[in-house]
Amino acid sequence: QMGIAEAGIKKANRKDLLVMTLAPNSEVAGVFTLNRFCAAPVQVCREHLALDGARGEIRALVVNTGNANAGTGERGMKDALATCAELAKELKLNPEQILPFSTGVILEPLPIDKLISALPKAVSNLAEDHWFDAAEAIMTTDTQPKACSKQIKINGQLITLTGISKGAGMIHPNMATMLGYVATDAKVAQSLLQALTAE
Numbered sequence: 001q002m003g004i005a006e007a008g009i010k011k012a013n014r015k016d017l018l019v020m021t022l023a024p025n026s027e028v029a030g031v032f033t034l035n036r037f038c039a040a041p042v043q044v045c046r047e048h049l050a051l052d053g054a055r056g057e058i059r060a061l062v063v064n065t066g067n068a069n070a071g072t073g074e075r076g077m078k079d080a081l082a083t084c085a086e087l088a089k090e091l092k093l094n095p096e097q098i099l100p101f102s103t104g105v106i107l108e109p110l111p112i113d114k115l116i117s118a119l120p121k122a123v124s125n126l127a128e129d130h131w132f133d134a135a136e137a138i139m140t141t142d143t144q145p146k147a148c149s150k151q152i153k154i155n156g157q158l159i160t161l162t163g164i165s166k167g168a169g170m171i172h173p174n175m176a177t178m179l180g181y182v183a184t185d186a187k188v189a190q191s192l193l194q195a196l197t198a199e
Contacts, residue, residue: 002130004137007118009111010066010104015137017115019087019122020061020181028058029194030099034174039070040080041100048084048096052190055096062087062100062119063138063179065166069102069110079110086116090123103140103166103179135164138179142166159186 005017022028030049032042052058062083069076080102084095091098102110135145149162167178188196 001126001128002134003122003124003126004130004133005118005122005125007064007066007114009064009114015133016065017118017122018061018063018134018137019119019126020063020134021091021126022057022059022061024057024059026057026059027188027190027193028052028099029190029197031175031198033176035176037071039068039102039106040072040076041069041102043077044080044084045099045101048099051096056094057097058099059093059097060087060091060099061181062098062122064102064104064110064115065138065140066104067102067108067110068104068106068177070106072107072109075109079112082112083115087119087123090119101138101179103138103177131162131164135166138164138166140166142168154186160184161186 001021003019004015006013006015007017009016030045032038032046048058069079080100083100084098087098088095131147132145135147139145147164151158151160161182161184163180163182165178165180170176170178
């Protein structure tokens with residue numbers, strides 16, 4: 001399910017906060033920029049994915065646009081962790097079960113108060129049919145939202161794959177500042193899912 005809010009992180013009256021919740025027992029895989037100077041949310045995501053299974057499965061993602069929380073040092077890490085902690089309270093999860101993502105302007109502190117105050121609104125409108133709104137909520141310099149959904153049959157069973165992304169020419173080198181999210185109801189082992197995601 002996806003919930004969207006207007007947090008006013010950089011501009012007023014625009015969707016800029018997305019909360020995505022995952023069904024219990026979902027498998028999660030991820031790839032991230034190889035830049036040594038990666039943003040705080042990237043570092044937290046890597047840590048939480050490494051803990052996946054050890055401290056409970058990943059159950060939610062939170063994405064803000066307007067501010068990348070990049071080059072923000074110790075404060076940036078605190079803000080990324082605070083985002084996880086506050087959403088965990090809203091969803092009754094552990095902070096380690098949440099993956100945070102931020103995109104937008106760099107070298108500026110994340111307006112954490114605005115983000116946290118908008119989390120309840122995003123959680124309150126969680127729904128399965130918010131894919132297009134979600135694609136809009138993660139845009140930065142994109143001229144249009146990017147979304148795609150396909151259905152295929154495997155051994156007579158209908159499988160759905162749906163994805164959204166943000167970023168124009170931002171995938172090189174090695175994901176750079178692109179964000180992309182793909183979900184499927186196919187049952188895929190985590191190790192295979194990670195290999196497919198990396199490929």
